[in-house]
Amino acid sequence: MDGAVTRESPLKNGFSSLLTQKLQNNLTILLFLLPAFIFFFVFQVYPILESVYYSLFNWTGFGPATKFIGLNNYQQILADEVFHKALGNALLLIFLSLAIQLPLALALAIMVGRDLPGRAVYRTIFFMPYVVSEVITGIMWLNLFNADPSKGLINAVLTLIPGAQAQAWLGDTRLVFPCLFVVLTWKWFGLHMLLLLAGLQGIPVEVEEAARIDGANTGQLIWNITIPMLRNAIQTTAYLSVLGSIQQFILVWVMTQGGPSSASEMLATYLYRFSFKRFWLGYGSAVALVMLVIALTFSIAYNHFVRTPEYLTNE
Amino acid sequence: MPRKLFVFLSLALVVASMLTACATPAAPATEVAKPTEKPGANPEPTVLPSEPVTIEWWHIQTVDPGLTKWQEYADAYMGLHPNVTINITVLENQAFKDKLTTVMQSGNPPDIFQSWGGGTMKAYTEAGMTLDITPDLDADGGAWRNTFAPGALAVYSKDGKNYGVPWDMGMVGVWYNKDLFAQAGISEAPTTWTAFLEDAAKLKAAGIVPIALGEKDSWTGMHIWAYLAIRLAGQAGLEAAISRTGAFTDAPFVQAGYKLQELIATDPFQPGYLGDNHDAMQGHFGNGECAMEISGQWAPTVQAAQSADKKGVPNLGIFAFPAVEGGAGDVTDVMGGGNGFAIGKDAPPEAVDFVKFLTTAEKQAELAGLGLLIPTVKGGEAGLTDPNMVAVQAMFANAKYFAQYLDQALTPAMGDVINAGVQDIFTGVKTPEELAQAIEDIAQTEL
Numbered sequence: 219m220d221g222a223v224t225r226e227s228p229l230k231n232g233f234s235s236l237l238t239q240k241l242q243n244n245l246t247i248l249l250f251l252l253p254a255f256i257f258f259f260v261f262q263v264y265p266i267l268e269s270v271y272y273s274l275f276n277w278t279g280f281g282p283a284t285k286f287i288g289l290n291n292y293q294q295i296l297a298d299e300v301f302h303k304a305l306g307n308a309l310l311l312i313f314l315s316l317a318i319q320l321p322l323a324l325a326l327a328i329m330v331g332r333d334l335p336g337r338a339v340y341r342t343i344f345f346m347p348y349v350v351s352e353v354i355t356g357i358m359w360l361n362l363f364n365a366d367p368s369k370g371l372i373n374a375v376l377t378l379i380p381g382a383q384a385q386a387w388l389g390d391t392r393l394v395f396p397c398l399f400v401v402l403t404w405k406w407f408g409l410h411m412l413l414l415l416a417g418l419q420g421i422p423v424e425v426e427e428a429a430r431i432d433g434a435n436t437g438q439l440i441w442n443i444t445i446p447m448l449r450n451a452i453q454t455t456a457y458l459s460v461l462g463s464i465q466q467f468i469l470v471w472v473m474t475q476g477g478p479s480s481a482s483e484m485l486a487t488y489l490y491r492f493s494f495k496r497f498w499l500g501y502g503s504a505v506a507l508v509m510l511v512i513a514l515t516f517s518i519a520y521n522h523f524v525r526t527p528e529y530l531t532n533e
Numbered sequence: 534m535p536r537k538l539f540v541f542l543s544l545a546l547v548v549a550s551m552l553t554a555c556a557t558p559a560a561p562a563t564e565v566a567k568p569t570e571k572p573g574a575n576p577e578p579t580v581l582p583s584e585p586v587t588i589e590w591w592h593i594q595t596v597d598p599g600l601t602k603w604q605e606y607a608d609a610y611m612g613l614h615p616n617v618t619i620n621i622t623v624l625e626n627q628a629f630k631d632k633l634t635t636v637m638q639s640g641n642p643p644d645i646f647q648s649w650g651g652g653t654m655k656a657y658t659e660a661g662m663t664l665d666i667t668p669d670l671d672a673d674g675g676a677w678r679n680t681f682a683p684g685a686l687a688v689y690s691k692d693g694k695n696y697g698v699p700w701d702m703g704m705v706g707v708w709y710n711k712d713l714f715a716q717a718g719i720s721e722a723p724t725t726w727t728a729f730l731e732d733a734a735k736l737k738a739a740g741i742v743p744i745a746l747g748e749k750d751s752w753t754g755m756h757i758w759a760y761l762a763i764r765l766a767g768q769a770g771l772e773a774a775i776s777r778t779g780a781f782t783d784a785p786f787v788q789a790g791y792k793l794q795e796l797i798a799t800d801p802f803q804p805g806y807l808g809d810n811h812d813a814m815q816g817h818f819g820n821g822e823c824a825m826e827i828s829g830q831w832a833p834t835v836q837a838a839q840s841a842d843k844k845g846v847p848n849l850g851i852f853a854f855p856a857v858e859g860g861a862g863d864v865t866d867v868m869g870g871g872n873g874f875a876i877g878k879d880a881p882p883e884a885v886d887f888v889k890f891l892t893t894a895e896k897q898a899e900l901a902g903l904g905l906l907i908p909t910v911k912g913g914e915a916g917l918t919d920p921n922m923v924a925v926q927a928m929f930a931n932a933k934y935f936a937q938y939l940d941q942a943l944t945p946a947m948g949d950v951i952n953a954g955v956q957d958i959f960t961g962v963k964t965p966e967e968l969a970q971a972i973e974d975i976a977q978t979e980l
Contacts, residue, residue: 280637280660365805366813389749389808391960477749478807479960480953496946497656 266510269503277500279493291504301505304476304483307395311402311463311484319403320455323410324448328440330411331418341415348408356472359401363387363473388474391481398482401469406462410455417451418444457520464513485509584616588884589643589877591622593629598903606896610887617883637662644884648697648875650688651941652948657875663696664876669885670695677889684935685909688942689873697875700892701906703830704869704929705756705938707855711848713741713824722852724864726764726792729855733801736824743801745823747814748959751952752940756827757796758955758968759868759939760854761789767861768934775943777980781973782966785861790965792857793958807959815839819846827854829869830907830925851924866934870941871909943980950975 273291275283295301326344330337347355364370365386367377373384387397421444429443445452467486470476476483476491489509493502590607594600600623607619622643624632629647636642642662648654657663670678670686678686681698689697709722714732717739723729733743748754763771766785773779774786803809803817812835818826819840826832837845856864874888890896897913900906907926908914914930917923929935940948954971957963963971 278656278660279634280656280662281640363808365808366803384804386805386808389805391962474749477751477953477956479957479962481960491949496949497944498946 266507269506272500273504273507275500276498277503278497279499280497283500287500291501292508294501295504295508300480300483301488303480304485304488307483308464308466308485310395311399311466312460314399315402315406315459315463316456318399319407320410320452320459322403323407323455324414324445324452326407327411327414327418328444331415341411344411345408347405348412350405352405352468353472355401355405356469359404360388360473363397365389389478391479394474394478394482398470398473401473402466405469406459410459413455413458414448414451417448420451421447453524457517460516460520461513464509464516485512585618586616586881586883587618587620588645588881588887589620589622590884590887591624591629591633591643591646593624593626593647594905595623595625598900599905602900602903602905603891606891607887610890614883617887619887642877642879644877644880645874645888646877648689648873649870649941650697650699650873650875651870651937652944653941654689654696654875655691656944658691658696662878664878664880664885665694665696666698666876666885667694669889670698680892680894680910680912682909682911682930684929684932685871687935688870688937689875697873698888698892699871699873699909700897701873702869702871702909702929703907703925704867704932704935705760705827705829706851706853706867706925706928707825707827708818708832708836708849708851709825710818710821710823710846711850712846713821717741717824722850723855724853726761726855726857730796730799733796733799733825737799737801742803742817742823743825745814745818745826746802746806747809747811748802748807748956749809749813750811751956752938753811753814753827754959755940755952755955756868756938758789758793758958759936759951760827761792761857762786762939763866763868763934763936764854764857764862764864765789765792765860767863768866768936770861771936774976775980777976781976782969786972787965787969790958790968793955794965797959807956812839816841821846830922833919833921849921851921851928853928863933865928865932866936867929867932868936868938869929870938871907943976947972947975947979 272283274286274288276285276287276290277283326340330340330344334340350358361369362371365373365384365388367373367384370387372387376382377384385393388394425443425447426439429439434442465486466484467490470482470484470487471490474482476487485505486509489502489505492498492505592599592603594603604621607621611617611619633642633646637657637660640662642657654663682702685699685702686695688702689695689699707722713736714720714722717732717736719732719735723732736743746753762785765788766774766783770779770783770785774781774783803823806814809817814826815828815832815836816839817823818828818832819836819838826836828835832851833845833849836849837843840846853864853867856862874891876885876888892910894908894910894912894915897906897908897910898916901908901913901916901922902918904919904922907922907929908916914923914926917926936942940952943951951972954963954968958965958968
């Protein structure tokens, strides 16, 4: 890269000789980085700083923020039962994603990554849900979960079983979260499967062959060779799962709006409800920052302790 | 490419993006300062004839007859006043709300815009975004004011001052399927809570789901609790709680929660009602699966539209929400709301004059005849033909007290707390005392 930029300099004149080669290089790098930096600051850093400012006010979003209330919003958030519920749901979703969704994606990736007949077809089918827009997914599952057996497929099938009764899936405070988890898994496992598939392709065939020759059966092969060598891919999917769980919004909002009685409240639906239904934009800003702190803390800790980026280890 | 040229080009690009980038954050800072300008500095309603004036009018009548009729009225007004140009922006309901919120935050409201009055209009008014038109209403001994039904006009006022006027008003009642009532052997609509519960039991015994509800949209269930609260607390009790001389923890509001629990305990709703939204509720009722629904003046058209055959209930009737024994409220008291025109802070006097022109009895009667509205102006009811709409109009015209939907009358935050809290009664998450306390807590900070 460096060579490409500096190698040829057809028009040597006084101007370029004023600058040393190194300074010129750095300047070029800086110039190329500047647009990205500017966008980053305008659309990321500046809004975050705005949020910090507004989070200190009791502000409806109309007119200038005048009612300064210090850290009151944060106190209120941390004391709010519904926020606790939302946080609990996010943690539960993280746990379930890691405990159920990831192993499922891994199992499917190993299956369709091998010589399964018609594996290209399976890959396409499994990846399809990820391609469908989240709103469409939500509406589709809303219909499937319809409590009325004459309209909802799931209840229609359920009522065919003798003794089984139609359930108010999304209207039941105990069932709504498991139902949403099913939908989220259906929606996202394809992406994780794809990431793991990519990882699988990086495992040299020789290693597996060598293990086979040493007498390893399939179970041992997967446990001792495949999974350890998929370490990077698994770490990436886990990372995405956790961040996705913290930010989950569209599917939940379309399907339940966090209800009934906050049983499916997520951090982002909580943020939306307070900002745009209650018009407490100051409070909403504070919620956004709490979410940012949670996500950032996790992100930094994870990158520091678990996932050493390849570009650093390769040096 | 010669490197020098390359560097120069990237430099130019960077400078260009810096310029645009600088402009972006600067804009909100200047806009923030604007709303502090004094609102309502428009003392003289005298019309200057020759000055060219432009009126920005936002409405949500995206379909006929409203769409065409309102354009006709605007054209007619412009014909009478050649100096006036009326720019109409037609937006779909949700798009309108989003766009209005944006222009309000930037301090540039349209001159005339759709409004439902109540808490949202009050929030705009507190931010100085609306114009006080009380002097116009009171001019010539209250000539314009006296044309309106007072209850409807009050929905667009804050602290006794009006920032808009109603053009349509409706109310919530109990819609019922007369055929299903007959099937269950009920000859008369119930007038008391006890009779209401008995009739629900009779319907259930006859294998009919008594009530359709779409509690996923929590405001549908809120209507029941709010009516119970109005029946129990009465006008005085409700107004005391709102004006803070009383409290939402007072006995009638707690009692309303218990009455609601009493109803829920009889399991009168269709299965899965907690997961059904308002459309689904109308569908269950329209299909004749449920005998009653607590809904507004839109029920006849929406239940038909949501029913399988698109025709809905053939024998539809409405009765007033039943009186609750021992309650301070009157059985004629109603809860409802409707549509109105709010006036933006920078509106010229011609805008108010045009709204006056739009709300004459003659035009109200014409639009009522087309089924667009239930008139708010005296004499407008002459145009009403649909028997259901005539019934609704008679009910709210007879009302001693007209309460706006509780979730809209108060602030948006209070509305959300009430709706969510009532849903908690349905799911059993909150007790009536806890609901009352939650509403009282938010009232203390919001009211």
